[in-house]
Amino acid sequence: MPLRKLQFAEDFLYHVYNRGFCKMPIFKVEPNKDRFLDKIHEYRKRFGVTIESQCVMPNHFHFVVRENATGGLRKFISTLQLSFAVHYNKKYKRRGPVFEGRYKANLI
Numbered sequence: 001m002p003l004r005k006l007q008f009a010e011d012f013l014y015h016v017y018n019r020g021f022c023k024m025p026i027f028k029v030e031p032n033k034d035r036f037l038d039k040i041h042e043y044r045k046r047f048g049v050t051i052e053s054q055c056v057m058p059n060h061f062h063f064v065v066r067e068n069a070t071g072g073l074r075k076f077i078s079t080l081q082l083s084f085a086v087h088y089n090k091k092y093k094r095r096g097p098v099f100e101g102r103y104k105a106n107l108i
Contacts, residue, residue, distance in 0.1 A: 006105055008073045011066065013052060013108040016077055019060030021097045026088060028058045036061070036084055043083075047076040064108065077103050 008014065020026040027033040033056055040063075044051055048069030055062040067073040085098035 006107060008067050008071075008105070010068060010070060014065050014067070014073065015062065015106045015108055016065050016073070016103055017060065017062045017105075018081065018099045018101075018103040021100050023059050023100075025058040026098055027056055027061070032088065032091075035087060036080075039080055039083055043076050043080050047079070048072040049076045073105075077105075 006014075027036060036056060040051065040054065048067070049072050050066040050068060051063055052066060053062075053064040063077075065073055065076075081099050081103065088098045089095060
């Protein structure tokens, strides 16, 4: 994949979002949503990001995130999506993408 045009910087706010592959409802079942929320809180501490606001809907998510450590936001969201995708695919005995491509991010 090509490099991201937006480079993240410390102490700035970003709107980060993505949705399920082909708009599939990946958070419709409560245990899936709970797992995703648990991982958000685990990884935000590990990678040094502050979640200012979050919204997890049945087929997509939105975050307003502040990067506190250089490279933390990229590592946070990549690890979050990858770990959830591995869990989701194992749980439902499926293969392939869970999220619709690379996450999107905008500077606020």
